[in-house]
Amino acid sequence: MAEVVVVENLVKKYGNVMALKGISFTVGHGEIFGLVGPNGAGKTTTLRILATLLTPTSGRVEVLGHDVVTERDEVRKLISYLPEEAGAYPYLTGREYLELMAKIYRVGREAVEEGIRIAGLGDAIDRQVRTYSKGMKRRLQLARALMVRPRLAILDEPTSGLDVVHAVHVRKMIKQYAREHGVSVLLSSHNMLEVHYLCDRVALIDEGVLKLIGKPDELLEEYGASNLEEVFVKVVAHA
Numbered sequence: 001m002a003e004v005v006v007v008e009n010l011v012k013k014y015g016n017v018m019a020l021k022g023i024s025f026t027v028g029h030g031e032i033f034g035l036v037g038p039n040g041a042g043k044t045t046t047l048r049i050l051a052t053l054l055t056p057t058s059g060r061v062e063v064l065g066h067d068v069v070t071e072r073d074e075v076r077k078l079i080s081y082l083p084e085e086a087g088a089y090p091y092l093t094g095r096e097y098l099e100l101m102a103k104i105y106r107v108g109r110e111a112v113e114e115g116i117r118i119a120g121l122g123d124a125i126d127r128q129v130r131t132y133s134k135g136m137k138r139r140l141q142l143a144r145a146l147m148v149r150p151r152l153a154i155l156d157e158p159t160s161g162l163d164v165v166h167a168v169h170v171r172k173m174i175k176q177y178a179r180e181h182g183v184s185v186l187l188s189s190h191n192m193l194e195v196h197y198l199c200d201r202v203a204l205i206d207e208g209v210l211k212l213i214g215k216p217d218e219l220l221e222e223y224g225a226s227n228l229e230e231v232f233v234k235v236v237a238h239a
């Protein structure tokens with residue numbers, strides 16, 4: 001069966017800035033795949049291209065065999081995307097927001113119930129989003145992204161800025177969805193502990209170049225490191 005994601009020789013230029021210099025990787029069915037790398041490495045650019053929001057300069061990028069440029073609408077039916085700075089409508093309650101998203105994505109009542117479970121916000125689901133903390137908003141956004149059961153969830157720094165309790169909840173839900181529902185996940189993160197816990201494989205991008213790719217434990221062995229931070233520092237020249 002085809003891979004869920006195929007990225008081959010992907011190049012992205014913003015004017016004179018070469019943000020991606022020909023990266024290649026694949027993501028398999030039900031796999032959680034993590035992109036790591038310093039600020040400005042090209043992670044968000046890669047995720048936005050897969051989410052069909054940016055056009056690549058060159059290279060092949062496919063989701064379940066569909067090209068992200070020429071078959072954009074097909075790809076959009078297969079994915080959900082959680083941007084780094086996702087906002088929900090402040091004057092809707094959490095429940096109303098999920099109901100609205102269910103209508104937009106044409107999924108039924110069960111999806112909303114599932115979203116409410118994923119968010120795990122208790123009674124606060126009936127409060128307006130403007131009263132939520134950052135962690136609560138992120139949980140609602142994650143619920144929105146997973147409740148539609150995409151074939152591929154693209155999550156840009158899903159736990160960035162969250163406290164331990166919220167971050168643990170978000171990671172647990174991501175893992176559960178990948179394991180129980182076969183959702184493939186492509187995420188970015190600066191938290192190496194998180195990446196080690198969550199990801200089946202990880203790729204390190206530095207200045208638009210893919211420096212390494214592999215299973216977390218195998219990378220530790222290969223680099224004689226006790227954690228992924230050490231691997232990161234060994235590979236990223238200016239770290």
Ligand code: ATP
Nearest residue numbers: 014017018019037038039040041042043044045046
């Ligand atoms: P971070 O970890 O800080 O989120 P990142 O790995 O996600 O970084 P990108 O946001 O993909 O990195 O940026 C990659 C490079 O492309 C950087 O040099 C950035 O300055 C540049 N870049 C991103 N967006 C644009 C844009 N719209 N116009 C020009 N340059 C851009």
